[in-house]
Amino acid sequence: MSGDGRESEGGEEEVRGARRIPGPRGAADDLDLESVPLPPLPPPGPAAPAGSVPEQSAPEQPPEPPEQSVPEPPEAPEALMTSVPDLPHRVLKALLGAWALSACSAEETAAVEEHLTVCAPCADEALRLRDAVGLLHTDASLDLDPTLRSRVMDGCLGRRPARIPVPEWAAPYDAETARLDALLRDIGDSEWHAPVRLRWFEEEREVSRRTTVAGVIGHLTAVDGLLSAALGLDDPLGGGETSLDPTERTERYWSSTHRPPTRAVREPWRAQSHELIRTASFAGRNVAEASVSYGAFAVPLQDALLDRAFECWVHGGDIADAVDYPYEAPSAAHLHRMIDLAARLLPAALAGRRRSGLAGPAKDLVTAGAPGRSVHLEIEGHGGGDWYIALDSPAAVGSPERAVAQVALDGVEFCRLAAGHISPVEAAAGQEGDREAIRDVLFATASLSRL
Numbered sequence: 001m002s003g004d005g006r007e008s009e010g011g012e013e014e015v016r017g018a019r020r021i022p023g024p025r026g027a028a029d030d031l032d033l034e035s036v037p038l039p040p041l042p043p044p045g046p047a048a049p050a051g052s053v054p055e056q057s058a059p060e061q062p063p064e065p066p067e068q069s070v071p072e073p074p075e076a077p078e079a080l081m082t083s084v085p086d087l088p089h090r091v092l093k094a095l096l097g098a099w100a101l102s103a104c105s106a107e108e109t110a111a112v113e114e115h116l117t118v119c120a121p122c123a124d125e126a127l128r129l130r131d132a133v134g135l136l137h138t139d140a141s142l143d144l145d146p147t148l149r150s151r152v153m154d155g156c157l158g159r160r161p162a163r164i165p166v167p168e169w170a171a172p173y174d175a176e177t178a179r180l181d182a183l184l185r186d187i188g189d190s191e192w193h194a195p196v197r198l199r200w201f202e203e204e205r206e207v208s209r210r211t212t213v214a215g216v217i218g219h220l221t222a223v224d225g226l227l228s229a230a231l232g233l234d235d236p237l238g239g240g241e242t243s244l245d246p247t248e249r250t251e252r253y254w255s256s257t258h259r260p261p262t263r264a265v266r267e268p269w270r271a272q273s274h275e276l277i278r279t280a281s282f283a284g285r286n287v288a289e290a291s292v293s294y295g296a297f298a299v300p301l302q303d304a305l306l307d308r309a310f311e312c313w314v315h316g317g318d319i320a321d322a323v324d325y326p327y328e329a330p331s332a333a334h335l336h337r338m339i340d341l342a343a344r345l346l347p348a349a350l351a352g353r354r355r356s357g358l359a360g361p362a363k364d365l366v367t368a369g370a371p372g373r374s375v376h377l378e379i380e381g382h383g384g385g386d387w388y389i390a391l392d393s394p395a396a397v398g399s400p401e402r403a404v405a406q407v408a409l410d411g412v413e414f415c416r417l418a419a420g421h422i423s424p425v426e427a428a429a430g431q432e433g434d435r436e437a438i439r440d441v442l443f444a445t446a447s448l449s450r451l
Contacts, residue, residue, distance in 0.1 A: 087111050093122055100129035147331045149178055169288055169302035170280050172309035172334040177273040179327075180316040184266050187213070187323050192263045194322040198315075200420035200449035203358060209451060213322060214261035215254060216315050219451070221269045222246075222253035223311070227304055228272060230292040231279045236272060244295035247451045280305065297348075303341055310338045314419040329412050335383030339411060342418045342448055343377060343387040347394035349444040359440045362392035372396030375441045376406040380429070383411040389441055405433030407441065417442070420449030 085107050087095075092115045098104050099112045116123045150171075166174055192214045199208045211219070223246045225236045236253070243249055280287060280301065292304035299307065313330055320327035329335060353359040366372045373396075374388040388398030408430035409417070417427040424442035431438050 085111050087115075089115075089119070089122075092119075093125070096122060096126050096129055100126065100133050150175060150331060164281050166277060166281050167285075167288065167302075170277055170305050172330065172337055173273070173305040173312070174277050175334060176309040176312040176316070176330060177270070177277075180312050180319075181266070181270055183316060183320060183325055183327065184217070184263075186325065189263060191323045193260060196318050196322045198318060198451060200451055201446040203356070203447075204443060206420065206423065211254070212260065213319050214263065214265050216319055217265045217269050218253050218257065218261055219250045220308075220312060220315060221265065221272060222249040224269075224272055224276065224308055225249065226294060227276055227292055227301065227308065230290055230301060230304070231276065231283070231287070233272075233275055233279060236268065244293050246294060248295075250451055276305070306337055306341050309334065310341070310415070310419075313338075314415070314421070329382055329415075332383045335411055335415070336385060339379055339383055339385070339414060340387070342414070342445065343389060345448055346441065346444050347390045347396070347398075349447050350389075350391065350440060351394045353440070353444055353447060359444065360436045364392055366393065366396050368393075368395035369397060371399030371402050373437075374398040374400075374403045375434075375437050376400065376403045377441065378406060378408040378430075379411050379414055380408060381410045381412070391437055391440065403433075405431070405435075405437045407431050407438050414445070417445050418448045420446055 092112055095104055095108055095112050099109060104112060112126075116126055193212050195210055196213055196216050197208050197210055198216070198219075199206060201207070221236050226244060226246070226249070229235050237249060237256075243252065288300060288302040290301040291298045292301050309330075317327050319325070330338070350359055354362065364373050372390045372392050374390055375398075377387040377389055379385055379387070388400055388403060390396040390398045391404070407428050409428055413422065413427060413429070416422045417424060424439070424446045427442055427445075428438070
């Protein structure tokens, strides 16, 4: 290596004539003119006398060849030869990366591919580089698998079990709050003010309310406060008499915010969700049956946490739609539990609609715990299964033997219906049997939705 960074003369002779992969084009001042090959000059002729200008004459016509002779084709110039260049091994090895990216010239490509047939180490390296290039052009989604967190946690806990594990009935809420928090971490400051339309059903009509991304998180914080109160934790709405109705709590939270909420709402919501999971985990088994009041009705804590997981997923999808963010459905096991909760709430919802004159009359009352007239709810796909919904009394038991109708829905579509995001008329994929019973079940499912 010489002092100016160039290789010695012998090394230059070894790679002379090898073509290089062009680098970034430099400025004109950076061009090394000495390294640019010049075209060959014609041999010098006799000098013209000073002051004289040679006369222009017509070029002499060459003699015509004999009729029988065929002229030989002219020799191709050296620059136009297409033979494979003979390059040293280290030059060919240096070209493997460019060859894998299809960035070599035709001559370099031919030389590299001929070399790969006789050099096993370079052939192995070329195969690895081609595989790496394939990873750069994947069509798969770059978003994390929604089951990744649970799989990582299961792997960690399998090696070192937690001293106080999260209860199985709290796992969906834990997973959905973590997924929503990951979405909120990704969005910019301006997207917290993106408009979001919350939708639900009241009686038989769709209603909606416009808010922002920050407003949705405030809504989740306010309603999660019902679970905080049941566990003896601080209510995010403050002390004093606080309404137990989720809609009234949300309106109070929104009205108490004197300026448009920003990303500052995320930390209190996330801290509250962590505290709920921690408290439920340390409280022991009996806390699962603790009653959580929603004003008009009450449910056990384990069902309340499952309901909050469902709301977290649904409103996470609302936020994702507003900011154009991909958002997957929950894992199959968690979605199955959410569907099961909705199916268990349907008999009471049907009875409430019947008292309001919105559902057909009871046709076959039975004693509590006895099999009653039922609709077979078949949920297909993700988180699917079979449920039998008692029609005439919430105290009756759904029974396959007394099924009068069957309705089939996709699992995610059923949840969207229960969230009030699609109409009951367009929800069912397949229907068979008593049409009135099917209609009552579909509208009762939509009536489970709320702000």
